[in-house]
Structure formats: structure tokens, C-alpha cells
Amino acid sequence: MTHFSGGPSFISTLICVLGILLPSIECHCPHMMGLKAPGPPSGPSPPGKFPDGDEGWDYDETAAPGIVPEPHFIQSTYIYRSPNVQEKTFSSRVVTVLKDIRSRLEKSARLTLENENIECSSPTDHYRCQEYPSTGTWNYLIVEDQQKGAATYTFDRKYNEKNDGTIEMALLDAFSRHSPSSLIAFASPEAEKEVGYIRALTVQEMDSLSGKNRHRQISMEKFGSNELNLLEPALLEVRTGSGLKLTSDSLRRIDSSKEFDKLLDEYKNVFILFWTSSEFF
Incomplete structure (x- = not known):
């Protein structure tokens, strides 16, 4: 068992040492060093949360970014x-x-x-x-x-x-x-x-x-149901009618699809095998 003992001289010495050390102790707290407390962050604020139960109209974790459905x-x-x-x-x-x-x-x-x-x-x-x-x-x-x-x-x-x-x-x-x-x-x-x-x-x-028995009007088809599927686009040669010399008075130049439709309406029994205007392709 150790006993600690000391006289008045020891206590005086201890007080002197503490008196020397205490003034040299510095506080590094921000308020003691003259530093200002951090304020609110600058720049744009982060987006707010959706209300409870609302994940947003465009919420989809598996969707590609930037794809927005049209209203x-x-x-x-x-x-x-x-x-x-x-x-x-x-x-x-x-x-x-x-x-x-x-x-x-x-x-x-x-x-x-x-x-x-x-x-x-x-x-x-x-x-x-x-x-x-x-x-x-x-x-x-x-x-x-x-x-x-x-x-x-x-x-x-x-x-x-x-x-x-x-x-x-x-x-x-x-x-x-x-x-x-x-x-x-x-x-x-x-x-x-x-x-x-x-x-x-x-x-x-x-x-x-x-309970109606509507009379079905006969519709006119510009194309049959199969002939377009039989045409190979790679084998077609598309030409325009510019510079074409008319050799017969019965030939008629058609300049627009609107005019073409009008002729089909006037003449019901018309069969067009080929045409040369690129507008129709």
C-alpha cells in the first residue's frame, strides 16, 4: 500500500506549475476563434418530396431516362x-x-x-x-x-x-x-x-x-389486296413525267394525286397497270 505525503513546499510548487500551464491552454471552438456558424447552403435547393402515396406521373424505376409520354x-x-x-x-x-x-x-x-x-x-x-x-x-x-x-x-x-x-x-x-x-x-x-x-x-x-340493315356501298379500291405485296421495290425504276413527248391525243398527264382520284371517281372501270409519277410511290 502506497502513501502519498507532501508538505507545504510541495503544494506551493504544484500551484505554481498549474498557474504557468493554465494561461497557455487555448480553446479551438469556432465561436472562440471568431468563426461564423455555417449558414444555409447556397445554390438551388434540392427538390421537395412527393406527397405520401404520390410517386410522380413519370415515376418508373426501370424506364430509360428522358422518355416522357405525350399527354x-x-x-x-x-x-x-x-x-x-x-x-x-x-x-x-x-x-x-x-x-x-x-x-x-x-x-x-x-x-x-x-x-x-x-x-x-x-x-x-x-x-x-x-x-x-x-x-x-x-x-x-x-x-x-x-x-x-x-x-x-x-x-x-x-x-x-x-x-x-x-x-x-x-x-x-x-x-x-x-x-x-x-x-x-x-x-x-x-x-x-x-x-x-x-x-x-x-x-x-x-x-x-x-337492328339496322344498312346498305353497304361498293367501295372502289385503288390497289388490290395482293399486287403491292408482289412488287419488289428493289426492281422498280422510278421515273418522272417531265420531258415526256405525247404521241397521242388520248394520253393525259396527271400532275397530282388529287387529280388522279378525281378521274377514278368519274370513270369507275379503270385499271392502272403502271404509272410513272414518283408522287404515288
Whole structure:
């Protein structure tokens, strides 16, 4: 066991040493050195956070940078007749999926989708129900946009009732036909591996739905359905009509496609084997 002892002389010496060392101790704190506290950062401020639940209309972790969808507007109507429980359940699922698609496409694809749901249990439920059969089961989606006009699509329950992802892919298929680009890329993870079945009605089918027997006018074809596929562009020699010497009064020079169309309208039975104006290629 060690004992520490010291007399008055030792204590005096210790006090003297401390008196010499204390004045030489310096404080390096910023406020003691005359330094100003750092202020707010200069330059542009960082972007703020999106509100809770909002990831931004162009949010896509897998998308290439700089690709921005063009804003677009589509109007649609889901009109259906569900006479039994199975069909009512299916149409209810379609309404739910349409609501989900509408909000997702508005945020991610800059697509404004205005949709209306019409149930036709009887022809008097809605004025548009009179345009469709008053019996049976049917599901129609009418899609309209400014560029491509309106089209009516049909999709049956038996082909799309597998799950909601199948319904979603069928609807996205129809909307993609009226959009500047495909909307399949904006499918939900549950739907991206599914296949939906939807089909556009022909004019004849639309007439049969409304009970009309519209007289079909015979249309004139400038080209047949196959001859253009038989032509090999690499073997064609394109020439202009400039400098051509007319050797017969029956020959007529056609300077524009508008004039060409007018001649075809005047003379129904005309067959053009070759023409030499590069405007038509």
C-alpha cells in the first residue's frame, strides 16, 4: 500500500506549475476563434418530396431516362348487361379495374381517361341501352379519342374471368389502340404476365346490334389486296413525267394525286397497270 505525503513546499510548487500551464491552454471552438456558424447552403435547393402515396406521373424505376409520354385524352364507356350472379360479379370486377387503371394511367402515362359505366338491366335504364340487345349477356367498351375516332370492343367473361390481371390486360389492349404509344408497359405487376381477350366490332356487327340493315356501298379500291405485296421495290425504276413527248391525243398527264382520284371517281372501270409519277410511290 502506497502513501502519498507532501508538505507545504510541495503544494506551493504544484500551484505554481498549474498557474504557468493554465494561461497557455487555448480553446479551438469556432465561436472562440471568431468563426461564423455555417449558414444555409447556397445554390438551388434540392427538390421537395412527393406527397405520401404520390410517386410522380413519370415515376418508373426501370424506364430509360428522358422518355416522357405525350399527354393524351381518351373517353370511354363500359356498357353491360348482367342477368345472373356470375355476370354481375364479372362486371363489378371490370368497374373496379377500370377505376384502378384510370388513376394509374393519369399518374404514370399522362393519360386522362374519362370513363362512364352503364348497366342495362332493361332498355329503359339508360337511353344508350336502346342501341343494344334487350336480352342476353354482353360487355361492350366504347373507346373514343380525337385522332382515331370511336370504336366498340367486346370482351366475354369466359375468356377474361381468370383474374383481375386478365381483365386489366384486355382493357389496356383496347386503350392502347387509341393512345400515341402502347399502354401495356404500365400494367400492374399482377397483370404483366397475363393475356386478355378483347375484339373490336365491325360495322356489320354494330348494325346487327341495333337492328339496322344498312346498305353497304361498293367501295372502289385503288390497289388490290395482293399486287403491292408482289412488287419488289428493289426492281422498280422510278421515273418522272417531265420531258415526256405525247404521241397521242388520248394520253393525259396527271400532275397530282388529287387529280388522279378525281378521274377514278368519274370513270369507275379503270385499271392502272403502271404509272410513272414518283408522287404515288
